[in-house]
Amino acid sequence: MKPHLHCARLALFLCGCAAFLNLYATQSILLNLAVRFHVSANAAGWSIMVTTLAVAITAPFVSRLTARFEQRTVIVTAAMLLALPSLMIAYTNSFALMLAWRFIEGMLIPVVFATSVAYIGDRWSGGTVTEVTSLYVAGTVLGGFAGRFVTGVMLEYVGWREAFELLAVLSLVVGGFIQFLLPANSNRVVRVAATRASLLAKPLLAAYAVGFCVLFSQVATFTYAGLYLGQEPFNLGSAALGTIYMVFLLALVVTPIAGRLGKSRPQSELLTVAAVLGVIGSVLTLLPSLWCTVLGLALSSTGVFLAQAAANAFTTATAGDNKAGAVGLYLTCYYLGGSFGAIVPAMIWGRWGWAGCVALIIGFQLLSLLIALVGWKKPSASTLTVT
Numbered sequence: 001m002k003p004h005l006h007c008a009r010l011a012l013f014l015c016g017c018a019a020f021l022n023l024y025a026t027q028s029i030l031l032n033l034a035v036r037f038h039v040s041a042n043a044a045g046w047s048i049m050v051t052t053l054a055v056a057i058t059a060p061f062v063s064r065l066t067a068r069f070e071q072r073t074v075i076v077t078a079a080m081l082l083a084l085p086s087l088m089i090a091y092t093n094s095f096a097l098m099l100a101w102r103f104i105e106g107m108l109i110p111v112v113f114a115t116s117v118a119y120i121g122d123r124w125s126g127g128t129v130t131e132v133t134s135l136y137v138a139g140t141v142l143g144g145f146a147g148r149f150v151t152g153v154m155l156e157y158v159g160w161r162e163a164f165e166l167l168a169v170l171s172l173v174v175g176g177f178i179q180f181l182l183p184a185n186s187n188r189v190v191r192v193a194a195t196r197a198s199l200l201a202k203p204l205l206a207a208y209a210v211g212f213c214v215l216f217s218q219v220a221t222f223t224y225a226g227l228y229l230g231q232e233p234f235n236l237g238s239a240a241l242g243t244i245y246m247v248f249l250l251a252l253v254v255t256p257i258a259g260r261l262g263k264s265r266p267q268s269e270l271l272t273v274a275a276v277l278g279v280i281g282s283v284l285t286l287l288p289s290l291w292c293t294v295l296g297l298a299l300s301s302t303g304v305f306l307a308q309a310a311a312n313a314f315t316t317a318t319a320g321d322n323k324a325g326a327v328g329l330y331l332t333c334y335y336l337g338g339s340f341g342a343i344v345p346a347m348i349w350g351r352w353g354w355a356g357c358v359a360l361i362i363g364f365q366l367l368s369l370l371i372a373l374v375g376w377k378k379p380s381a382s383t384l385t386v387t
Contacts, residue, residue, distance in 0.1 A: 008123070009135055011182035015116040016139020018079035018174045021147045022086055022105050022167055023051060027222060028152035028241045029160055031230055036160070037095035042346050045223060050099045052219070052338035054106025055113075059331035062114040063324035071119045072182045078111035080175035083168040090164035110331050118324035121316035123185050127263030130270075130313040134259020137309040138252050141301075145248040146170070148222075156239030199319075199326055206375025207315045210271065211330050212337035213368035214311065217278065217361045218304040219341030225285065225297060228354040234290055247298035251305040258306055259313075267317075268376045270310040275369035278303030282362050286355060300361075307368060314376060 026033060026047040034044040066074045085101040085108075092098050120132050147167065154163035222245070229236045229244065236244070258270060277299045284296030311330070319326030348356040 007181045008183055009132060011178050012116060012120065012132060012136045013139035013142075014174055014178050014181070015075055015079070015112060016136045016141075017143035017146070018075075018082065018171065018178065019109055019112040019116065020140040020143030021170060021174065022082055023055075023109055023147065024048060024144055024219075024222070025086075025147040025151050025164070025167055026102070027226060028148040028245065029155050029163075029238055030223070030226060032155055032160060032238055033095075033098075037098070039095055041227060042343075043095075045342050045346070046099060047102055048219065048223065049339045049342040051102045051106035051109070052215075052335040052342065054103045055110045056332045056335035056339060058107045059110035059114060059328040059335065060325075062110050062328045062331075063118070063322065066111065066115060067324070071115050071122075071185050072179070074115045075112055075119070075182065076175050076179040078108045078115075079178055080172055082108050082112075083171035083175075086164045086168040086171060090161045090168070106335075110328065110335075114324050114327045114331055117312055117316055117327045119185055121319070121323040129317055130267065130309070131256075131259045131263050133313040133316065134255050134309040137259075137305050137312065138255045140308070141248045141252045141255065141305050145245045145252075148245040149243065152238050152241050152243065152245070156237060199322065199329055201318075203318050203376055204315065204326055204329070206371050207311050207318065208330050208333035209371045209375070210307065210311045210368045211334035212340075213364045213371070214304055214307045214337065215334045216337035216341035216344075217364045217368075218301070219338040220345045220357060220361050220364075221282070221297070221300055221304075223342055224345050224349055224354065224357045225293075227349070228357075229290075229293070233288070234293075244294065244297065247294060248301050248305075250298045251302040254302050255305050255309055259309055266376070267310040267314040268372045271307050271372045271376075272369060274303040274306035274310065275365050276303070277306070278365040279362055282358050282365065286358055303365070310372075 026044070030044040030047070031041060033039075033047060034041045037044075082105060085105045088101045089098055092101065116136060117133065120129060120136060124132055150166055150170075151160065151163040154160065154166060226241050228234075229241060258273070281296040281299030281301075281303060284299065285293045287293065312327070315326050315330045316323050345357045345360055348360055
């Protein structure tokens with residue numbers, strides 16, 4: 001493999017980090033935010049919902065807003081701009097202002113996400129799209145873990161404001177590395193505007209629906225697992241809850257390997273493996289053991305990221321000319337799922353607790369598999385090109 005392709009892959013891994021570093025940063029400190037800002041734990045969950053909702057609203061417009069600009073410039077600019085809302089959150093004394101800055105973060109995140117995935121689809125083809133997309137998704141694993149870990153640990157030993165200052169610095173550093181490592185996409189061509197019918201073709205609609213189910217289960221799992229583990233008999237503090245997100249690191253290893261092994265296989269097979277892991281992991285969290293719960297969360301999160309890699313690869317391989325437009329619609333459904341995943345289980349949590357939430361999560365994991373098996377069709381084979 002040529003050296004500049006190694007750099008491109010590493011840069012795309014960092015793009016995934018940049019996209020997810022700030023997204024779920026408040027998830028491990030929800031109880032603390034509730035106390036600090038005198039709101040309920042459910043209201044504190046809005047610090048996640050407003051961000052995912054902003055992503056869902058903004059994502060469909062990314063391709064139109066950025067089509068005339070070079071992809072690397074778009075990615076780097078958005079990644080570094082994410083430092084601003086993080087820094088402003090560190091100095092806010094109002095929960096409403098925090099939500100406003102979290103919303104702005106959500107407007108910037110899909111610019112990184114959609115442009116990165118479109119870059120992959122423009123630069124590579126065939127099974128390599130699945131492989132490189134899996135590497136990008138592995139980056140989102142590390143970014144999502146780092147954001148949660150930084151806030152949880154910094155809250156315990158320094159403070160939550162300093163945590164967001166550190167996230168701002170990390171956003172700038174990651175953006176700088178992307179600028180240095182990511183080559184300009186010489187394979188990119190100006191795309192004609194795709195018709196609404198092409199973006200709403202049945203296989204793509206199925207991919208969008210899978211995305212909704214995948215992030216619904218992910219956000220529901222880790223939002224309410226944090227509340228569950230903070231209660232009897234576990235009573236975990238914020239640092240311990242932040243450390244729990246180390247379970248994501250299993251997906252950091254598994255996802256790229258699965259992407260490489262699945263280069264010549266239909267994406268629906270990768271999604272089947274993801275759903276099985278997710279269901280087994282969710283069931284394990286019901287056992288009254290911290291280690292079983294942690295193992296269950298590890299398997300569940302790994303299943304989510306495998307499903308995300310499969311859905312992203314299927315979308316870019318199926319979308320045709322307007323890959324960024326299709327990815328934008330996928331992100332809208334994906335993050336709408338995340339928004340609902342943050343609030344819908346609250347109606348179950350109050351009455352049936354964690355067991356009720358797990359039943360709901362398993363239902364969405366199985367639904368994603370059913371949709372893929374019925375609606376996904378293998379894209380026509382294309383010649384592998386690597387530049």
